[in-house]
Amino acid sequence: MGSSLERWMRFLSAETREEMEELTKEDPMIRKALTTLESLSQDPEIRRLYEERVKWLERHSADMEGAWQAGSEEGMKQGREEGRKEGREEGYLAAKREMARSLLRMGDNMNKVLEITKLPKEEVEAIQRELEGDR
Known part of the structure; x- marks a missing residue:
């Protein structure tokens, strides 16, 4: 009636004493396990x-769930805060780029745009090339 492993699996998952006793007829080790279980x-x-x-296991499980x-709520909170911070930084950078565009369109020189916007020179040059390409 199945391999030794299958018998042990049925023994460990048995819901009634009758199921366990039936398995003891097939396997002396299961008979010994049932005797020990009853004794304990x-x-x-x-x-x-x-x-x-x-x-203890139930309390531990509840504590771990809590x-x-x-932790999940704290992570979500941190994620939202980081997202807001990144959004503000991206918005601030976009505003500086738009200011550089406006200043360059009005004819201001590169040094003045760099001083006002504090953008890297390479970025202001890229904006200037972009504006020249639009003409």
């Missing part, structure tokens, strides 16, 4: 320790 479950101290362990939720 009759010992009040072992049962108490088991119940404490189950309660920590995950808090």
Whole structure:
């Protein structure tokens, strides 16, 4: 009735005592495991320790879920803050570029545009070439 592994899987997932007993007929090691399990479950101290362990695992799981939720919320908050900061920086840079375009269109010289916008010279030169290409 299946391999040893299959019998053990059925034993460990059995929902009734009858299912377990049926498997002991096929495998002496499963019979020994069932006897040991019954012996341990009759010992009040072992049962108490088991119940404490189950309660600890449940609390631990709840604590981990809470920590995950808090971490997730904190991560979302940080992500939004970083996104806003990047958006402000990009907006500020776009405004400086637009100011450089306007100054160059009005005929201001390169040094004045660089001084006012504080953009890198290569960027102002690229804007100037772009404007010359539009003409």
